[in-house]
Amino acid sequence: xxxxxxxxxxxxxxxxxxxxxxxxxxxxxxxxxxxxxxxxxxxxxxxxxxxxxxxxxxxxxxxxxxxxxxxxxxxxxxxxxxxxxxxxxxxxxxxxxxxxxxxxxxxxxxxxxxxx
Amino acid sequence: xxxxxxxxxxxxxxxxxxxxxxxxxxxxxxxxxxxxxxxxxxxxxxxxxxxxxxxxxxxxxxxxxxxxxxxxxxxxxxxxxxxxxxxxxxxxxxxxxxxxxxxxxxxxxxxx
Numbered sequence: 001x002x003x004x005x006x007x008x009x010x011x012x013x014x015x016x017x018x019x020x021x022x023x024x025x026x027x028x029x030x031x032x033x034x035x036x037x038x039x040x041x042x043x044x045x046x047x048x049x050x051x052x053x054x055x056x057x058x059x060x061x062x063x064x065x066x067x068x069x070x071x072x073x074x075x076x077x078x079x080x081x082x083x084x085x086x087x088x089x090x091x092x093x094x095x096x097x098x099x100x101x102x103x104x105x106x107x108x109x110x111x112x113x114x115x116x
Numbered sequence: 117x118x119x120x121x122x123x124x125x126x127x128x129x130x131x132x133x134x135x136x137x138x139x140x141x142x143x144x145x146x147x148x149x150x151x152x153x154x155x156x157x158x159x160x161x162x163x164x165x166x167x168x169x170x171x172x173x174x175x176x177x178x179x180x181x182x183x184x185x186x187x188x189x190x191x192x193x194x195x196x197x198x199x200x201x202x203x204x205x206x207x208x209x210x211x212x213x214x215x216x217x218x219x220x221x222x223x224x225x226x227x228x
Contacts, residue, residue, distance in 0.1 A: 001175070009156075034216070043206065043219040044159065089158060102147055102166075102210055103174070104217060106158040 006107025023090035120220035139207030148190035
């Protein structure tokens with residue numbers, strides 16, 4: 001099955017700095033890569049996603065890059081703000097291919113702390 | 117439009133007791149999922165249902181059973197709870213394999 005590794009496990013930055021979180025995946029059939037943000041005591045919520053036919057996607061201060069050859073993808077947050085502090089999870093899925101039925105395999109999470 | 121709802125929000129069980137966690141979605145999604153979240157372990161898939169009438173095991177199914185009651189509802193049952201099942205449980209649903217998976221608010225379960 002799919003295996004997703006996420007690094008770093010914790011990340012501390014100053015307000016205004018950039019933050020980068022990296023994930024690698026094992027299944028070359030994976031073709032959908034979402035990122036979720038989870039605030040303390042809350043449910044995970046999607047912040048950005050990318051499909052395998054795209055190398056980069058940007059939404060305001062958040063961007064995701066994908067390298068299918070190397071099987072890794074990254075989340076970039078620019079001009080960080082204290083409200084960006086949360087746990088971030090990457091995930092990978094092979095869509096509806098085979099018997100996966102769109103199952104997501106999650107990384108272990110990154111605790112991001114943005115200091116004012 | 118409530119999205120994905122879960123009951124109860126909190127539950128404390130004694131070892132050996134049984135209980136059912138309820139999940140419902142009002143987005144007409146075909147696929148539904150149950151995850152558990154433990155510190156440092158991310159979200160691990162317990163069971164999923166690709167469509168009404170089908171269920172399948174995920175990464176950590178031992179000690180659990182599920183029922184896809186209809187298109188809206190997907191329940192998770194612990195037949196004989198163990199302390200190792202202390203966790204936060206999230207239900208999720210998804211309409212399209214390439215689109216967002218929506219999560220419920222979670223159930224915090226403690227087994228003593």
